[in-house]
Amino acid sequence: MPRPSLEVADIFRAHGAAWLAANVGHISLDQLKVMSAIERCRTAALGGHVARCEDCAHEHIAYNSCRNRHCPKCQSGAARAWLAAREAELLPVRYFHLVFTLPKPIADIAHQNKREIYNLLMRASADAVIRIAADPKHLGARVGVTSVLHTWGSAMTHHPHVHMIVPGGGLSEDGTKWIACRKNFFLSVRVLSRLYRRLILDGLSRLHKAGKLRFFGDHAKLADLAVFDAFLQPLRKIDW
16 A cells, blocks of 8 residues: 555654644643654654565565554554444444534543543433433434544544434334434434533532542632532533
């Protein structure tokens, strides 16, 4: 396969230092390691081996891969295999693409509590779809979902959100028949968003009461439960 004219590594080498300087204090050690690995992948920096033809003595140098799971060169094969496996699972029905995001105040504290809040985001988004779809007033069917967590946006800023694909229907409660949604309508966005908002906010309150959230810097005051409740209150009144 020919090398593309522009790779992520090329962008990191050309603009990585300036981007890091502009975002100093907001980049974790793990993210720095990923950037370094991608920049060095399949270069002399990681060493390599020489293949030599016994007939013509032609030599070819193959540099070592970084093997980082975030590296597009190292993981391209795994990504293709994953996509093929997901395609094999698709049903011969219409699919819908849903995106669940977090308001900026919650995204900000998620940066300090990645594991807990990312898990909550994945659970709440799936639960909202499954619950509303099961309601006879909406679809009345048991649906399945495929969700993928994204933690960065296209502008390379922290932006946790979930991309979800859902078939346009599901099984009846007794599992004997397929219940299809309307041709161009899956579920009410308004109803979904309100349940999703409640699940996230209630989940955050439970996490705080269980002592599973940590706050640093400008957010340190949120360690106080009363302050945290006041922080969440305005988010209960806005559309998500």
